[in-house]
Amino acid sequence: FDVTVNGDTTFEADETFSVDVSNVTGANPGDTHAVGTITNDDDLPLSQIAQIQGAGHLSPFTGQLVRVEGVVIAEQGSNVWVQDATPDADPATSEAILVFSSSVASAVTVGDSVYVRGTVTEFRPGCFGCGPTSSAFDNLTITELAAPGTSVTVLESDAAPPAPTVIGAGGRVQ
Numbered sequence: 001f002d003v004t005v006n007g008d009t010t011f012e013a014d015e016t017f018s019v020d021v022s023n024v025t026g027a028n029p030g031d032t033h034a035v036g037t038i039t040n041d042d043d044l045p046l047s048q049i050a051q052i053q054g055a056g057h058l059s060p061f062t063g064q065l066v067r068v069e070g071v072v073i074a075e076q077g078s079n080v081w082v083q084d085a086t087p088d089a090d091p092a093t094s095e096a097i098l099v100f101s102s103s104v105a106s107a108v109t110v111g112d113s114v115y116v117r118g119t120v121t122e123f124r125p126g127c128f129g130c131g132p133t134s135s136a137f138d139n140l141t142i143t144e145l146a147a148p149g150t151s152v153t154v155l156e157s158d159a160a161p162p163a164p165t166v167i168g169a170g171g172r173v174q
Contacts, residue, residue, distance in 0.1 A: 043067065044117060049084040050093035052120055052143065059143045061120040066145070068097065071159050072112045078102040082116055083162045091172065095162070098123075098142060101150040108152060113159035116152050118145030 044067040052068065054060045070082035073096065083096040099105075099116050100123070108114055122141035130136050165172055 046115075048086075048088060049082070049097045050088040050090060050095055052097060052145075053094040054143075055090065055092040057140065058122055059120050062122055062143075063120065065117065065119050065149045067115055067117045068145070069113075069115050069155075070096070071161055072108045072110050072114060073161060075105055075108065075110060078105050080105050080108060080116075082114060085113070085159070085162050087162065091174075094143075095165075098144040099150070099152075100144050100146040101152075104150055104152045108154060109157070111158050111161065112154050113156040114152050114154050116145060116150075118150040119148055120144075121146045 044065060046069055047061070047066045049068050049070060052059055052061045052066055068082065068084070070084045072080055073083045074081040078100055080099040080101070081096055082099055087095040099118060101118065104116060104118075121144055123144050123146070124130075124136070124141045125139050127134060127136035127139055167173075
């Protein structure tokens with residue numbers, strides 16, 4: 001049978017549902033509802049990392065579930081840094097993003113070409129749940145992909161790393 005979720009049949013995240021089965025042939029006598037989860041297996045459209053980072057300090061995608069493609073350039077603990085292999089030409093946008101997920105970190109190695117999915121968040125170092133009176137509240141945020149919705153697909157191992165950006169003399173000075 002078809003299930004309508006929240007008034008439509010299109011959705012971006014997994015959703016739970018309850019269905020009246022009192023008139024369904026084969027249901028156990030006395031059963032009135034079946035409960036389950038619809039798992040969304042649709043791929044999100046690809047977003048460029050530079051779009052997610054944006055030209056300002058805070059991401060215009062904060063709170064949204066996104067999917068990016070890039071190359072793993074570093075990892076440490078639950079942190080994985082992914083850089084876009086096809087950067088934009090805007091010096092005001094970053095071409096890499098931090099992915100905070102132990103499940104992603106355990107599935108990749110430096111040099112993997114990947115699709116990564118996650119929710120865009122702004123992490124404020126040293127300020128987990130702190131308020132405006134805390135000295136850490138002034139720390140700048142780091143745009144990252146995190147739960148819910150983190151997943152990774154490894155497309156290729158040993159991918160060519162993106163070209164480095166030289167900072168300082170002979171490179172970017174501003």
